[in-house]
Amino acid sequence: MARHVGDGVFSRVAIMGNGGSGKTWLAKRLALCLERAPVHLDDVYWQPERFGSAARDKAVVAEEVRRLSRAPEWLVEGVYGWLIDVLVPRTSLLIFLDLPEDECVANVKARGKQYRESDENFAELIDWVSKYRQRVNNWNSFEAHQRLFNEFQYAKVRLRSRTEISAYADRLSSN
Secondary structure (H helix, E strand, O other), X not given: OHHHHOOHHHOEEEXXXXXXXXXHHHHHHHHHHHOOOOEEHHHHHEOOOOOOOOEXXXXXXXXXXXXXXXXXXXXXXXXOHXXXXXXXHHOOEEEEEOOOHHHHHHHHHHHOOOOOOOHHHHHHHHHHHXXXXXXXXXXXXXXXXXXXXXXXXXXXXXXXXXXXXXXXXXXXHHO
């Protein structure tokens, strides 16, 4: 099925957006079409079993992502703009999920705590997601994602609602 989705545009796909925007959901849908497992940057960035509380060494994480970027095909999703920036030189399609913060917060609340998150970490995540457009000089912000998207010179898609995200995934699934 992967050969029907599109030429080389779908060879190296990066999905970015706020927490709760639907990056993981879309990556899972695309993975079915592309016949490849998605890479979740949360899994790369955080120490195993310590999600949200113990980050791995940033230089090691960046090097892992750089190595990954050299592969002929990949599908990566995450909020980490600095890691998306590492991927950009090899990205064939950049997808920006640009949903309002209230929708992202509602989605995070609906999915609940993950990775054995504490109540305190979950409350911090909700607050962090709600301030996506307020953060400045921060790679994990609307400002950084907007800049990455605007400067990207190849195939790119910006989806601004759950309806648009679902319709996009449905179109790809039907190809």
